[in-house]
Amino acid sequence: MGDGHRYIPASDAEREAMLREIGVARIEDLFASVPDALRLKAPLAIDPALAEQDLWAHLESRSRENRVPASGSQFLGGGAYRHHAPALVDHLIGRTEFYSSYTPYQPEISQGTLQAIFEYQTLICQLTELDISNASMYDGASSLAEAILMAERMARAGRVVVSDRIHPEYLQVCRTHLANLDIAIVPFGAREDGTADPEAARRALRQAKTSALVLQHPNFFGCLEEVEALAAAAREAQAHLIVAVTEPVSLGILKGPGRQGADVVAGEAHSFGVPLSYGGPYLGFLAARQAFLRNLPGRLVGESRDVDGRRGYVLTLSTREQHIRREKATSNICTNEGLCALIAAIFMSVVGKGGLRELAVHNHAKAAYAREALGSVRGCALPYAAPIFNEFTVRLPVPAAAAVERLADRGLVPGIPLSRYFEGMERDLLVCVTEMNARADIDRLADELGRLG
Amino acid sequence: MEPRNLREPEKLLFELSRPGRRGFALPPLDVPKPGRFDLDPRYTRAEIEGFPELSEVEVVRHYTRLSRLNYAIDLGLYPLGSCTMKYNPKVHERIARLPGFAEAHPQLPAAAAQGCLRLMHDLERALCAICGMDRFTLQPSAGAQGELAGIMMVRAYHRDRGNPRQVVLIPDSAHGTNPASAHIAGYRVEQIPSNERGCVDLAVLRRRMADDVALLMLTNPNTLGVFEGEIREIAAAVHDKGGLLYMDGANLNAFIGVARPGDMGVDLHHLNLHKTFSTPHGGGGPGAGPVGVKKHLEPYLPVPTIEQEGPLYVLNHQRPKSIGKVRSFFGNFGMFVRALSYIRALGPEGLRRMAETAVLNANYIRHRLQDTYHLPYTEPSLHEVVLTDRNLEETGVHTLDIAKRLMDYGFHPPTIYFPLIVKGALMIEPTESESREELDAFIEAMLKIDEEARKDPELVRTAPHTTPVRRLDEVGAARSPVLRWVPPARVS
Numbered sequence: 001m002g003d004g005h006r007y008i009p010a011s012d013a014e015r016e017a018m019l020r021e022i023g024v025a026r027i028e029d030l031f032a033s034v035p036d037a038l039r040l041k042a043p044l045a046i047d048p049a050l051a052e053q054d055l056w057a058h059l060e061s062r063s064r065e066n067r068v069p070a071s072g073s074q075f076l077g078g079g080a081y082r083h084h085a086p087a088l089v090d091h092l093i094g095r096t097e098f099y100s101s102y103t104p105y106q107p108e109i110s111q112g113t114l115q116a117i118f119e120y121q122t123l124i125c126q127l128t129e130l131d132i133s134n135a136s137m138y139d140g141a142s143s144l145a146e147a148i149l150m151a152e153r154m155a156r157a158g159r160v161v162v163s164d165r166i167h168p169e170y171l172q173v174c175r176t177h178l179a180n181l182d183i184a185i186v187p188f189g190a191r192e193d194g195t196a197d198p199e200a201a202r203r204a205l206r207q208a209k210t211s212a213l214v215l216q217h218p219n220f221f222g223c224l225e226e227v228e229a230l231a232a233a234a235r236e237a238q239a240h241l242i243v244a245v246t247e248p249v250s251l252g253i254l255k256g257p258g259r260q261g262a263d264v265v266a267g268e269a270h271s272f273g274v275p276l277s278y279g280g281p282y283l284g285f286l287a288a289r290q291a292f293l294r295n296l297p298g299r300l301v302g303e304s305r306d307v308d309g310r311r312g313y314v315l316t317l318s319t320r321e322q323h324i325r326r327e328k329a330t331s332n333i334c335t336n337e338g339l340c341a342l343i344a345a346i347f348m349s350v351v352g353k354g355g356l357r358e359l360a361v362h363n364h365a366k367a368a369y370a371r372e373a374l375g376s377v378r379g380c381a382l383p384y385a386a387p388i389f390n391e392f393t394v395r396l397p398v399p400a401a402a403a404v405e406r407l408a409d410r411g412l413v414p415g416i417p418l419s420r421y422f423e424g425m426e427r428d429l430l431v432c433v434t435e436m437n438a439r440a441d442i443d444r445l446a447d448e449l450g451r452l453g
Numbered sequence: 454m455e456p457r458n459l460r461e462p463e464k465l466l467f468e469l470s471r472p473g474r475r476g477f478a479l480p481p482l483d484v485p486k487p488g489r490f491d492l493d494p495r496y497t498r499a500e501i502e503g504f505p506e507l508s509e510v511e512v513v514r515h516y517t518r519l520s521r522l523n524y525a526i527d528l529g530l531y532p533l534g535s536c537t538m539k540y541n542p543k544v545h546e547r548i549a550r551l552p553g554f555a556e557a558h559p560q561l562p563a564a565a566a567q568g569c570l571r572l573m574h575d576l577e578r579a580l581c582a583i584c585g586m587d588r589f590t591l592q593p594s595a596g597a598q599g600e601l602a603g604i605m606m607v608r609a610y611h612r613d614r615g616n617p618r619q620v621v622l623i624p625d626s627a628h629g630t631n632p633a634s635a636h637i638a639g640y641r642v643e644q645i646p647s648n649e650r651g652c653v654d655l656a657v658l659r660r661r662m663a664d665d666v667a668l669l670m671l672t673n674p675n676t677l678g679v680f681e682g683e684i685r686e687i688a689a690a691v692h693d694k695g696g697l698l699y700m701d702g703a704n705l706n707a708f709i710g711v712a713r714p715g716d717m718g719v720d721l722h723h724l725n726l727h728k729t730f731s732t733p734h735g736g737g738g739p740g741a742g743p744v745g746v747k748k749h750l751e752p753y754l755p756v757p758t759i760e761q762e763g764p765l766y767v768l769n770h771q772r773p774k775s776i777g778k779v780r781s782f783f784g785n786f787g788m789f790v791r792a793l794s795y796i797r798a799l800g801p802e803g804l805r806r807m808a809e810t811a812v813l814n815a816n817y818i819r820h821r822l823q824d825t826y827h828l829p830y831t832e833p834s835l836h837e838v839v840l841t842d843r844n845l846e847e848t849g850v851h852t853l854d855i856a857k858r859l860m861d862y863g864f865h866p867p868t869i870y871f872p873l874i875v876k877g878a879l880m881i882e883p884t885e886s887e888s889r890e891e892l893d894a895f896i897e898a899m900l901k902i903d904e905e906a907r908k909d910p911e912l913v914r915t916a917p918h919t920t921p922v923r924r925l926d927e928v929g930a931a932r933s934p935v936l937r938w939v940p941p942a943r944v945s
Contacts, residue, residue, distance in 0.1 A: 009888035049800025063553025065568030097520035111522035113736040138594035176777035180639030279559030279782025281739030304930035312922035322633035332633035338737025353504035355477035368487035
């Protein structure tokens with residue numbers, strides 16, 4: 001029999017001995033600097049401690065209160081995507097040297113983390129076809145807000161023009177971040193085919209000096225944007241082009257936005273092996289042209305040499321950051337999403353050049369098949385004609401929220417009812433199809449939707 | 454050919470890559486190739502230039518080798534001050550990976566995600582009880598985002614009362630995130646000096662408080678590990694002029710179960726689940742920075758909040774005074790699972806024992822090192838102690854050298870050169886996770902380094918000597934930054 005707690009080594013006798021050695025009578029006396037009136041007189045009003053066995057049983061039963069259908073029976077996307085993560089990803093990040101280490105402030109004993117971030121930065125640059133990437137942001141939405149703030153630091157126009165086809169939560173997060181900073185968000189609309197309208201962008205840009213034009217590609221409704229045409233509109237107005245990417249698997253087949261004229265790509269990379277985990281932790285990424293270097297938020301890892309000439313990696317350009325620059329820093333971000341960046345790097349390494357392309361091709365082929373199938377279901381329509389990647393909008397003969405509810409009871413989640421975010425889209429459903437959905441799942445989806453009308 | 458050894462540098466992924474290798478296979482495509490929905494080539498690319506081509510074996514070896522170049526809490530003491538590097542319980546990792554949690558999509562209908570919502574609700578209730586607050590938002594992804602969300606709520610509160618005010622007061626001993634967050638929330642930052650005890654100077658604060666001050670941000674215990682004993686008087690001085698008091702909860706490990714922010718006059722505070730509540734730091738995140746508020750700030754909480762309606766848990770987006778959202782979805786849910794596991798594993802007695810032992814361990818280190826290393830502030834320490842290099846001045850050995858030499862003894866160094874109000878600071882936070890033997894070994898190493906500094910200062914000044922790489926040229930790295938790999942042919 002011991003006393004104390006399994007997570008805390010010191011036994012009662014050891015605590016007593018240490019107290020004697022430092023000349024303190026009772027453990028309470030260590031808290032003499034806390035005024036007596038503030039000290040709790042009773043134990044905290046929380047549930048009693050659980051042994052490991054009971055803890056496991058308790059939370060295992062809580063996890064079963066979710067009714068999560070098999071991945072194949074879900075068609076959910078909208079900023080979070082179902083993908084297969086190779087088993088080695090979780091195995092490798094389960095190494096304690098990765099997950100139980102701190103931010104690599106001491107490079108001599110943190111080369112594992114530092115080199116992995118350097119490689120991550122390189123992979124993100126290759127994927128987006130841009131020059132520089134930081135070490136990670138919290139998630140796609142806050143990364144987009146930071147991208148806008150960065151563009152504002154460069155151009156100081158107090159105005160950004162934003163496509164109304166971006167993820168509504170991303171827009172909401174940007175509004176929250178910009179609310180107190182005198183930066184106006186000016187929306188611009190879409191064409192009938194579902195894509196952001198370059199002419200509408202031009203009109204909005206012409207009205208006043210603008211720091212950035214912001215769009216999402218593929219957009220929230222699944223459509224591929226005409227990035228090059230929108231880049232031209234931004235260039236004419238001397239505004240930076242920021243492209244948000246919520247599904248980076250698309251970049252296995254789509255051109256890197258950097259090549260299409262984007263100055264900054266801000267996005268969400270949880271698709272690369274990070275579990276869905278009810279919305280987080282995820283992985284914001286942020287890449288930009290070289291000119292943005294000194295204005296980039298967040299951590300950066302650079303290559304260096306040690307005193308013996310050996311190659312090594314260090315956190316660098318930290319004079320941008322809050323611990324040095326305080327209120328003049330480029331961002332307040334400190335702890336970011338290091339382990340998620342490692343997951344994404346491992347995923348990208350093992351899936352590799354050929355694998356990411358194949359994965360993208362499969363996602364697109366399955367989504368195209370589903371789009372064709374759902375488009376020919378009686379009563380269903382495809383409101384947007386633009387090309388897609390792995391997500392598309394379908395208009396149902398009945399309100400989509402009710403349809404989702406009805407089918408969810410039958411173990412099928414057909415998509416996201418867009419009434420969750422927009423007025424006037426009661427019958428629209430956002431459907432996402434990935435490699436996790438077999439043809440039979442898609443056929444069942446079409447079949448079930450066919451019975452709605 | 455040189456023999457391989459364990460200090461062997463590991464090549465970059467891109468240098469290991471060989472054309473034609475693969476580490477991944479998909480099942481056969483079971484749908485026809487797209488017909489009328491095929492992609493126009495103007496959208497597509499042929500390949501991702503430079504992307505690696507590796508087999509599964511090589512990827513596993515690469516990352517396993519990299520992992521061996523890291524220090525970690527499971528290898529020993531990690532005494533980074535204000536970082537609370539405590540043990541990460543293994544069963545919590547398994548619980549967070551339960552399919553019901555890990556595979557839950559955030560766009561699931563609420564009826565299908567009752568387990569997740571209930572868990573978040575349980576965590577919020579537990580944090581309210583532990584901290585003495587009325588509500589918590591779990592949404593912020595880390596401490597700094599919690600600060601930002603908190604300051605935005607404060608701004609909304611003041612605006613609702615007619616004037617958002619202009620200034621946030623921050624002590625000179627604060628973390629850099631405090632002023633950075635206040636700035637992004639649209640406030641002017643004013644620093645207030647610490648007194649000779651390292652605490653907020655109440656007289657200065659009283660003189661400065663006026664109706665232009667929106668908020669005082671206070672870290673308690675502060676970054677010296679000292680409890681702000683006048684916190685109730687500080688709160689009163691701020692409240693008298695209509696301001697609010699924010700507590701940076703980075704150091705909350707010091708008094709959980711002993712006292713509660715909510716009883717101290719604090720209007721709102723964040724805490725770090727990746728510090729106090731044992732979720733792993735992950736080499737730089739993910740964290741989670743929930744913010745607790747008193748009743749008067751509840752209307753401004755980010756959306757959605759989680760409410761219980763009869764037997765059901767629901768997401769409430771209908772909150773007209775809310776600041777909105779600071780990130781997508783609901784926050785770092787995986788961290789909520791681990792933090793609630795920790796709270797349930799410790800219970801009320803365990804949590805108190807955690808704080809007591811953390812404070813005892815810090816005081817033990819202080820007691821055994823204060824005759825050798827300079828102790829700049831002699832106020833009682835809670836969870837951490839700040840020492841300096843002043844006693845070694847004549848040897849030419851500085852704080853940085855002590856930190857580097859500790860690595861040769863097998864320890865991660867403490868936080869160094871912080872707080873900024875202490876010259877040459879060594880900020881040591883052992884946490885409750887360390888046994889007396891581990892503390893003694895660290896103390897012996899510190900005493901040995903003091904001895905070495907006097908006898909052979911060069912040995913210390915050129916440390917570390919046993920690590921995979923030695924001191925790196927950080928100035929050079931910043932002067933001509935190399936932030937990504939490029940193929941050798943492209944280097945010009």
